[in-house]
Amino acid sequence: MATRWERLAGDTDRFAVRMAFLNDPDGGEAANSDQSISWGGFQLWVRGVNLCAHLEQSERVDHVYWYLLPLLEWFAQNWDPLLHEERLPCRSQEDTGWRALRNDPIPPFAMNESQEDDREAEWQQWWSRHALCAAREGGLFPDVVFRRLRDAIEVSWGPGQVAGAPAHVVFDVSQPSSETLSPRAVAEPLHEILLGASEYLSVAAPDSARILQLSQSIRRLSKPRNHERHMWLAGLGVGARAVRSGWRRVRDYISRSQPMEQQAALLAHEGDRNLVVEGSCHAALMFGSSSPQITNEDVVTLCNLIVGLTRDHSSEEAAATGDHPEPMVTTLAPWSQGYDLAGRLHDRLDGRFLTGRYVDVDDLLDELGIEVKEVQLTDSSIRGVAIAGPRHRPGIAWNEGNPFNATPQGRRFTLAHELCHVLYDREVGRRLAIASGPWAPAAIERRANAFAAMLLMPERLVREGVAGMNRPLATEEGVDSIARQLQTGFEATLRHLSNLSLIDDIDRQRIQAQRREALEV
């Protein structure tokens, strides 16, 4: 197959796309002329791995070969959600877009048909905007999913099933994995290849209305349209219409109720490029982590919270957080990163909070200059909220309506969890706004939970507590005694003792069962 045009855009060690147009091996048979002229191959490179490399009948093939016109159209049509929409179509504890789509695709049988249909429709809409296979149109594509993840782009993949794919076609990337990249690192090479490919096709088929339309839509991508892109960042809904009306609702409220200066506290952003928004505004970050069905009351409460923490120009002194954002490391388990960060924070504080019988989290937050507030959100699944930024004092709010916050131990855990976000989860422009709940990114939530556990139950205090016990640890009473000393919840303490290998799995399950029975009685 003779190559008519070929280009590689980007750096294969980071993110790159290679595309080539070749002569249609079937001479245009059973294909319209627009499609036939776009016959070619593509490669997608992420951190040195070619996601398109595969075997066909044991023969190595480095490109995916197919009609490329639908692929180009898909990228152009879904550009904004692809690079700006983060929240998944369903609550998921999975870390990546690919895993969430794969493991949560179809609702349980317990749902009635109407609920199931709604759920499938939401899943399908999201999939069609983010999964490369949505552009395959009969081709055999790798199962790759693009989405925004806070201020980065996540590319995730795994072994895919494609209807009609013979068993002898096997992609090299057979294990689920993911990488995060800066928005620019993805948007620029992707746009370069789209532009080059569409220019080539325009010359090759000057009379094609479809190719003309493609070229125009690709050229339009480089015109800044921040409003549209912030709308996807906030993601206040699952479908495009809901996302648009949700963001309009927030913008209307902000412009109606907030003076200009406060509007900036909610909507200011930076790092905008013509092709992509790099640094989200506080409002988009906050609503991007809350439920897509957020109520008007919660929109108002959260906006007021962000505005209420605006830094007064006359008091520009920095808080004592001394924070150093720590991006998630995909090769390390979130819990191990959380434990490590909490240990390092205690070290940084010279062990000052390790001298008593428990860690006084209120004193710790006070010393770090972090304000603590109480909010009442109608969404009781949100445990707490964390806010920080160049124009904001760092602050944490705990949700009075969340059941975990009903006890002092639960509230302490929430404050410690949010502290992790304030210290380590800041984005471009050092902005942070996150609502900790089931819609927040699962990996950073898991890391913050582990951080909270190790911050409130540092090994030294745990071991001192265990050494001073006059009863066995691996009992309900033993765990309860440690929990009371450290002022932590029973479940969190049990899990932490198990993670520290002070209680084995069998004992943990036995204690959990005993506890459950006791509560039921």
Added chain:
Amino acid sequence: MMEYKSNPKHSEPWQPGRRGSLCPREVRPLAAQLLQGSVLDGSKRYATHDGKAYCAQESHDDVWHGYPVAWKEVPRQIVRSWRKDKVVSRRDVKLYWHGGD
């Protein structure tokens, strides 16, 4: 009258780098019949047989070719209507949602 003409890229024999989803052998003789009973959505037509989904695209004026698709690739309103009319079962949509055999 629509005519069915298969696209070699969805047919055997396999040729590395030149093929896409293959039409199952048992469905090939039924392709023209499936096309006639298919439902139009945008520029594509959809049909179902034995719990699985198929898509057809127009190659030239009124000449179509088809290939198998997963249920996740079928427009929502078509799945909804077929499920309502018992053309396809909930179980089959789940089973072939990702397109596996």
